[in-house]
Amino acid sequence: MLNRRSLLATATAAGLAAPFGREAFAAALTPVAMPAPGLYDTNEDAYWASLRKQFLMPADLVNLNNGTVGSSPRPVLKAVFDSYEQTEQMMQAAPEDYPIWGYGPWPEFRKPFADLMGARVDQIAMVRNCTEANSFVGNGFEMKPGDEVLMSDEEHGSGIAPWELRAKRYGIVIKTFAMPKPPKSTDEILNRINDAITPRTRIIFVSHISTSTGVVLPAKQISALARSKGIVSAFDGAHAAGMMKVDLNDIGCDLYTGSMHKWLFAPKGTGFLYLRDDSIINRVWPTTVTHSWDDLSLKAGRYQQFGSSNIPTMMGLNASIALAQGIGIDRIEKRHRQMADYLHAEMVKRGAESWTSPDPTLRCAITTVNVPPVSRMELETWLWNNHKIRIRGGEPSKLRLSTPYYLSKADLDRFLDRFDAFRKMKGIA
DSSP states (O other), X not given: OOOHHHHHHHHHHTTSSTTTOHHHHHHHTSOOOOOOTTHHHXXXXXXXXXXXXXXXXXXXXXXXXXXXXXXXXXXXXXXXXXXXXXHTTOXXXXXXXXXXXXXXXXXXXXXXXXXHTTOOGGGEEEESOHHHHHHHHHHHBOOOTTOEEEEETTOOHHHHHHHHHHHHHHOOEEEEEOOOSSOOSHHHHHHHHHHHOOTTEEEEXXXXXXXXXXXXXXXXXXXXXXXXXXXXXXXXXXXXXXXXXXXXXXXXXXXXXXXXXXXXXXXXXXXXXXXXXXXXXXXXXOSSOOTTTTOGGGGGGGGGOSSOBOHHHXXXXXXHXXXXXXXXXXXXXXXXXXXXXXXXXXXXXXXXXXXXXXXXXXXXXXXXEEOTTSOHHXXXXXXXXXXXXXXXXXXXTEEEXXXXXXXXXXXXXXXXXXXXXXXXXXXXX
């Protein structure tokens, strides 16, 4: 049986562990105690500091770019490594069982996530990332030349690209509306969507949480607006899983996509596609297929018939869900909001232009500010190379700052201190 010692030796021999370091690699496989029961009720800061120890990131690294990718914590990595140890023995029970998924329904991977997201198993397909899920929607939703998809001007490239391909190949039309920066109210967003709808609009495809600004769009109201006009509603939820409580069936949307490697801290290569019911399943063609793709009894499961995929990744996903459920998604969301609100207020004190909504229902764990004349890329490079602080943003001066729950106020203050130092160095008042 392959154990952790032999796994480490094999990786080192192959040159895979050298950049990471033998000691660090071994530490990744060593469990660290979770916070003591009741600690949250007596000392919240100590509780979150204890959870920080589950992550392999060095203690002096400040990750304010969880919006691009999260770090998988020890319980998730352990589940992945343990699954490799078990599955790669090739001792599956039946002669036609193999250590792969991508064929068949696999409810053991779908149910935990469906439960987390307020959905039924038959509404969820597990895929490899949000890009793949968006491609199923953009390439598979039935449309004719001249039919319109309505999007915001803040969509991620992987949300836009499938529709661009569809437009270039089949003549559908992409229409966009401008998101307010920032939106002051739910109605301000809804009015812009409503004003952009035409008789040719067939589907509204927008982010639930904007990758550009972190605005939490009013998904339930957008879904209701679309339904009232006979239009399909679809959301790119790449940031939502693990950031905040989501109840997909309560939202009432037709389609929803997402990834789990950001705020849920699942392994990279985990994503999902939600389809509300048969009426939408019958209008979305699978576009990556193997056998059973046309088995309608599988419902959403027909969209995960795409061939050999990695079981340890899915076991890591289940572990990430268990971790989030153990902490409590309400508790996580509260922490996200507290940290983001603090950082936002401090940046505004420094004269930053806020692109974060003043409406608390339209924001959560991402703060976005504009800080001219600071060069975002120059600041980002300086912070990382000199201080091990990660940020993200946009040119020329936009900063998008993510606040995952394991960050402390001291981490945020360290960023703020370095931001002040950078401006002083550049002679910016």
